[in-house]
Amino acid sequence: MSTSFNYKHLYYFWVVAKEGGMSRAADKLDMAVQTVSAQVRELERSLGYALLKPAGRGLVLTDAGVTAMQLADQIFQIGENLPTLVRDAASTPATRLAVGISDGLPKLVVRRLLQPVIAEPNLRLICHEGELEDLLGDLALHRLDVVFSDRPAPANPNIKLYSHAMGNSPMAWYATPAMVRAGGRKFPHSLADMPVLMPTAHTAVRARLDHWFEQIGIRPRIVGEFEDSALLKTFGGSGMGAFPAAEWVQDDLLAHYGVKRLGPCEGVVEHFYAVGTERKVQHPLVLRVLQGVV
Known part of the structure; x- marks a missing residue:
């Protein structure tokens, strides 16, 4: 668009198009016809296209004019x-809270972490999901108020970040009722005989799960790996395989995905962190989230 584009010119064109002619538009605007005509010609010149053409004793829109009129309708x-x-x-006034969510963090955990502020009057919650490094960059630029992650922020000499521990949860295995009936008695060794779903190596807990399998002497038949925890649970609930999840959200997990607990993942714990740019948190809602963790 030309730098000479002027919204006042657009407004005059809009009135002319709505009134169907220069004279009627000039009467409505209480301006001289020549002035209105000159303003519309200036708009056409800045856009590089004719917007109006004669039709009988009035004016009609050209194809370019139809598009300009549609947009002008929206603008005005x-x-x-x-x-x-x-x-x-x-x-x-809305109370804004912009949250970054590391893509490997369980979504049911995020909902639980945010529970202390969900009922805040006029809350405007903005959630962004992505890789931790990208989210920390947005945090440093103050595009986010806090970032939730399954690991503390890495040391960075260029960005001063503080990781606040939000708690942790033991892991357990879950599966459809049919799979639990078939493998429950011989758990955990029954995992060697059933398909298994796992989080990707992108998540902090994956290495702990791999080590757990090594300790109990099982080479799992992994049929799916997921960065998105909600997607992992969805496929697990459909019967694709047994999957690990934080016991912290077991009630929600059982209620929403139609699965049952297969058995504990002894010794494997998932950790949760809130990362901010201040050692002493100033944002009142972030502070409430940190104080509300149980």
């Missing part, structure tokens, strides 16, 4: 709503 409709939207925002 928003403009008409602006005073109301600003008034509403000022009278009921």
